[in-house]
Amino acid sequence: MxxxxxxxxxxxxxxxxxxxxxxxxxxxxxxxxxxxxxxxxxxxxxxxxxxxxxxxxxxxxxxxxxxxxxxxxxxxxxxxxSGDQPNLNQRGHELIGRTFVVQQAIVEGRGKIKVGDSVWIAVGPDAAVGTPVRVTAQNGTVLSVEIVP
Structure with missing residues (x-):
């Protein structure tokens, strides 16, 4: 050796x-x-x-x-x-701040919004079908929304 x-x-x-x-x-x-x-x-x-x-x-x-x-x-x-996609692999985080349309009326704080070709559960103020809403937060598969003025 x-x-x-x-x-x-x-x-x-x-x-x-x-x-x-x-x-x-x-x-x-x-x-x-x-x-x-x-x-x-x-x-x-x-x-x-x-x-x-x-x-x-x-x-x-x-x-x-x-x-x-x-x-x-x-x-x-x-x-x-410093990546250009900080929310990569965090499904739903990229939706925060974006505007979507109510798919199923939000009644008593719960409804559904259309996101691309899928539908997400939304919580927020009551809104009729077709109302534009902005996503403010995400908790699992539930998105918190606010009505866009």
Whole structure:
């Protein structure tokens, strides 16, 4: 083992990085992607500096794996927070503020409104069929509405 470690070269690192990238294809969820990229970078550094001892190659690999993973994690987190669709996968939230027409009269605070090709339960002030209403809130499958003046 010591013999192998003392003679690590760029082919070993490129092979490790490639193997990790291939394993990532089978569904590791991004975990092996960044370690594979770190292995390839260490392989390139070892190609440029062939006399780099293994005692520096291994820590370099570890540091690069952590840095690339943290970089990607921060980048993805930033995209999730500043996305152009903050209500994605929150059915009903995208309806808040939009105006629709009463499908079934709202009587005693409960009725139905037509939203696209579906009908949602609506709660709010009494309104006749055809009255325009604006969605103010959502609670599960029930939309709170107000009459549009």
């Amino acid at each position: 010591w013999e192998f470690l003392q003679h690590l070269n760029y082919w070993d690192w490129l092979a490790l990085g490639t193997a990790l990238l291939i394993l990532e294809v089978f569904g590791a969820g991004g975990y092996l992607l960044w370690t594979g990229i770190a292995g390839i970078i260490v392989g390139l550094v070892t190609f440029v500096i062939p006399e780099l001892p293994w005692t520096l190659q291994l820590p370099l690999f570890g540091v690069l794996a952590i840095l690339t993973a943290v970089y990607w994690w921060r980048r993805q987190r930033g995209k999730a927070e």
